[in-house]
Amino acid sequence: MLPDLAELLSDAHVVALPMRVRFRGITTREALVLRGPAGWTEFSPFVEYDDAEAAAWLRGTVDFGWTEHAPASDSVPVNATVPAIAPDDVPALLERYPGCTTAKVKVAEPGTTIDDDVARVAAVRRAMGPSAAVRVDANGLWDVEHAVEALERLAPFDLQYAEQPCRTVPELAELRVRIDGLGVRIAADESVRKASDPLAVARAGAADVLVVKAQPLGGITAAREVIAAAGLPCVVSSALDTSVGLGMGAFLAAAAMSPGYAAGLGTAAMFAGDVTTDPLLPVEGRIDVRRVQVDAALLERHAASPERTAWWLERVSRVHALLAAAE
Incomplete structure (x- = not known):
């Protein structure tokens, strides 16, 4: 209502x-x-x-x-988020995510090159070690040809998945065929949260993983329905929320996210200020599942x-x- x-x-x-x-x-x-x-x-x-x-x-x-x-658990694991920064800046940034064993690395940033992306991902892999899960996120900024080239070069870093490497569902479907055998799974984000039909990407066989965000899908209740209908592993992520919005995502992740993945909900570490004195910052690689009190x-x-x-x-x-x- x-x-x-x-x-x-x-x-x-x-x-x-x-x-x-x-x-x-x-x-x-x-x-x-x-x-x-x-x-x-x-x-x-x-x-x-x-x-x-x-x-x-x-x-x-x-x-x-x-x-x-109702919270389905006390806490959820989260990933570190690595913006398009210089490789030398990666270790200091990762220190803001204590205990995190997964990192999402931004790639395809306008004004940068594939060489820059490779160097950044390499720096993350060096800093976190061979057992960490490393994801890349292109925000749909590659066409299929550039995505193939980039993922061929990034695959040796043992990627957990590549998030929204291309903009459209047909492009994602084509890319999955083109990189078959490369060992890189495709995750869809914008093709879920910005689509009139968030399940179209799953029906088209254009992704291996869905990235789900609570607010853009109409909230926890609606997002849980999408996750249940998708039939694919789902990772809950943030939309650069304050800790209030991260709380919403944490409730969703605890209730519906696929096991074995870290949620993209550690982004309070990217802010120099928040609306609460007790923000949802990563501690031992996790954030609490709770509503925050605004100050x-x-x-x-x-x-x-x-x-x-x-x-x-x-x-x-x-x-x-x-x-x-x-x-």
Whole structure:
């Protein structure tokens, strides 16, 4: 049940959190956190997303804030996230993820080369050792030919999987055929969370693993339905959330993620500030499954500018109207 707009925004706050390193092209992450009957929740679709795409995120916001979800475990394993940094900077960055034995490495960053990607992945493998699980994430920025070339060069580093190496489902399906025998599995992220049909990639045989994010799929309840219907191993990841949104992901990961994988929910380590004094940071390679309590002083410290706050509140109003019209 969608709450009315006044109830939704009765205790809402827009924050701008500084990041330790540039990621996804941004150095400050904006988000709206609000309190519902079940606890704090988050609305944080990326600013370039239109209202129609943001509607699923608002459904996720409501699902977490207005529904009691029981934790299926106390904690979940998480991966370290390595942005497109220089190889020499990798060891220091990994220190922010104590105990993590899985790393996701960003590749195909605009302005970089495959040589840069190989050097970065090599540095991660050296730092973490042969037993660690190493993933790469291209965010759909390679075409099939470049993906084949890159994965042939990266395969010797024993990749757990390559996440969204190409943009479209047909490209992913073609790539799977082209690299058959290489030993690199294909994971789909954007082809799940940005698709009108999140199961199309599974039906097309275009991926070996699905990467699932709670907010973009409409919340924990809806995401669990996607996972159950997919018939593929699933990894729960974040969308660069605050610790409030990471809590949502942790509940989902504990309930529905495939065993043997680490969730991509350790990203609070990428922020220089958060909305809680007890953020969901990795400890011994895991984060807790819990709702965080938001701190008023931190909301004030990281409050977005009046102009950006107005932009977010207007956005919520428009997206809420879309959901209300659909009910």
